[in-house]
Amino acid sequence: MQHQKIMPSQTFTSTAIFHLVLLFSLAPQLSSQALKASKTTYRGWPDALVLSNGKVEAVIVPAVGRVMQFRFIGEDDVFWENAALQGKSPNPSAQEWSNFGGDKTWPSPQADWGKMVGRGWPPPAMFDSTPLQGNQKENAIELTSRVDSAYGIRTRRRIELDPSMPVLKITTTYEKDSGDVVRVGIGVITQLRDPQRAFIAVPPKSKFPEGYVLLNFERPQDGKLKGGLFSLTRSHANKSQIGSDASTLLWMNEKHAIKIESPRAIGAEYANQGSSTVIYTNSDPDAYIELETYGPLSVMKVGDKIEQTNTYRLYERGEKDPEAEARKILGKDN
Numbered sequence: 001m002q003h004q005k006i007m008p009s010q011t012f013t014s015t016a017i018f019h020l021v022l023l024f025s026l027a028p029q030l031s032s033q034a035l036k037a038s039k040t041t042y043r044g045w046p047d048a049l050v051l052s053n054g055k056v057e058a059v060i061v062p063a064v065g066r067v068m069q070f071r072f073i074g075e076d077d078v079f080w081e082n083a084a085l086q087g088k089s090p091n092p093s094a095q096e097w098s099n100f101g102g103d104k105t106w107p108s109p110q111a112d113w114g115k116m117v118g119r120g121w122p123p124p125a126m127f128d129s130t131p132l133q134g135n136q137k138e139n140a141i142e143l144t145s146r147v148d149s150a151y152g153i154r155t156r157r158r159i160e161l162d163p164s165m166p167v168l169k170i171t172t173t174y175e176k177d178s179g180d181v182v183r184v185g186i187g188v189i190t191q192l193r194d195p196q197r198a199f200i201a202v203p204p205k206s207k208f209p210e211g212y213v214l215l216n217f218e219r220p221q222d223g224k225l226k227g228g229l230f231s232l233t234r235s236h237a238n239k240s241q242i243g244s245d246a247s248t249l250l251w252m253n254e255k256h257a258i259k260i261e262s263p264r265a266i267g268a269e270y271a272n273q274g275s276s277t278v279i280y281t282n283s284d285p286d287a288y289i290e291l292e293t294y295g296p297l298s299v300m301k302v303g304d305k306i307e308q309t310n311t312y313r314l315y316e317r318g319e320k321d322p323e324a325e326a327r328k329i330l331g332k333d334n
Contacts, residue, residue, distance in 0.1 A: 035163045037136050042068065044087020049134055049141050051161040056314055058161055058168050060141050062134030064090055066102035067159060070168050070258070070312055078251075078258055078314065079103065080191040080288035092125035101191045101288070104128060105155055105172050108185035108294050109271030116182075117150045124148060127155065139163075152179030152302070166314040173307045176300040185271055186295040186308040190260060192251045194287040197322040198279055200230040201248040201330050203264075208244060213273050216241040220281065228332050231323065234281040234289055243275025249291040250330060252322050257315040259329060260291050262308060268296030 034054045042048035042059055049060040052073065059069040069079050081101040090098055106123050107113075114120040122128065126148035132155075133144045143157040156173040172186050202211040202225065211230030212220070217239040220232035230244070247264045250257060264276040271294060272278060278292035295308035319325035327333070 035139050035161060037139070037141065043081070047134070049136065051139075051141060051159065053161050053163055053165075055164070056161070056166040056168075058159060060134060060143065060159055061102070062132045062143060064100045064102075065128070065130060065132040065143065065145070066100060066104045067157075067168075067170065068100070068102040070103075070314065072166065072256070072314060072316070076255065078192060078256055080193045080286075082286070090129040090131070092129045094122070094129070095119075097122035098129060099191075099286070103170070103188065103190040105157065106187040106189055107151060107153070107174075108187040108297070110187075111271070112183075124150060126151075132157075147177045150179075151182055151184065152177055153182070153184070153300070168312040169309060170312070171307060171309045173305055174300070176302050176304045178302060181299060181301045183297055183299050184306075185297040186306060188262070188293045188308065188310050190291050190310075190312075191288045192258065192291060193253065193289075194234055195251050195289055196253045197231050197233055197326070198252070198281075198289055198291070199250040199326045199330070200244045200246045200277065200279065201250070201332065202228050202230050202244065203246055204228070206245055207274060212242040212244045212279075213275065214241075215243050215272055215275070215278065220279070226323075227327075229323070229326060229330070231326070232279065232281070234287065236284045236287075239281060239283050241278065241280045243272040243278045245270075245274060246277045248330065249277050249279065249293070250326055251289065251291055252317070252325060255317055257317060257325060257329060259313045259315070260293060261311045261313075262293035262295075265296045270294055270296055 036052050038050050040048050045061045045063045051058045057073050061068045071078050079102050082099055085100050106127050117124045135142050140158050140160040145155040147154045154175045154177050158171045160169045211225040220240045221235040222233045249260045270276050276294050280290040282288050298306045
């Protein structure tokens with residue numbers, strides 16, 4: 001019996017095209033299947049929202065206006081949380097700061113808080129000490145505030161998790177809704193657990209010869225600048241706050257690392273002596289560190305919007321030496 005001869009090249013081409021078309025048509029469905037949003041009670045707070053992709057999860061708590069956690073599923077926490085305040089509600093009229101932990105936004109510069117809201121500390125209540133509206137929008141969660149009476153600004157935070165990678169993206173928007181013109185920048189403050197070491201990826205042409213500028217308190221403990229990296233540890237006894245003109249910060253403990261990136265705008269004006277990133281280390285008993293990013297200062301009138309995006313990437317440690325791990329993650333040669 002005679003069989004028709006099929007050319008191998010023709011068979012490969014038609015099959016390949018078919019599979020490519022099928023793959024691209026199914027890719028959005030496949031990527032979204034692993035991404036889930038759910039509602040839960042989280043450590044005493046009802047109506048918390050969890051974004052998960054099967055590898056990592058982000059926990060958003062509208063009751064305290066924060067992204068409270070970002071971690072590998074089934075692994076230790078990375079963000080610092082104040083156990084003493086779990087399940088409690090913020091008090092916007094309190095004169096003492098209720099430090100819940102997690103990730104939130106404050107207006108910059110902090111030096112203007114006194115003239116804007118009548119107190120230099122604690123942070124402006126609408127940005128820090130009030131519940132936010134939490135809504136699921138497609139595969140993201142959005143936190144929305146009421147308008148702050150002093151700044152005339154409403155904040156929106158869009159929280160998105162990559163469908164397959166351990167990557168979280170938070171876009172913070174300030175909308176000028178009412179009031180006088182104001183000069184302001186977006187600050188994002190992320191509180192993390194006591195690190196083994198924290199790093200700044202120092203720009204090649206940094207304006208700070210030591211890799212940082214001291215903003216408040218004591219000089220950082222065990223600080224060292226080497227090969228484009230400045231690093232430090234947390235002091236048990238002393239606080240420290242330093243600024244830099246970097247776009248990337250890195251936190252690391254013995255098991256995990258988290259990289260936070262927020263690109264610095266060229267030629268823009270920044271608060272904190274020109275700092276686009278800040279590291280604050282707290283003294284005992286609350287053993288945490290803050291990695292802070294700042295957007296440029298903008299003059300806002302009614303109808304204006306400004307926006308800043310932070311990208312958070314989690315890693316599992318592969319190197320025993322923290323500096324070697326940091327250089328691998330940040331692509332810094334020795």
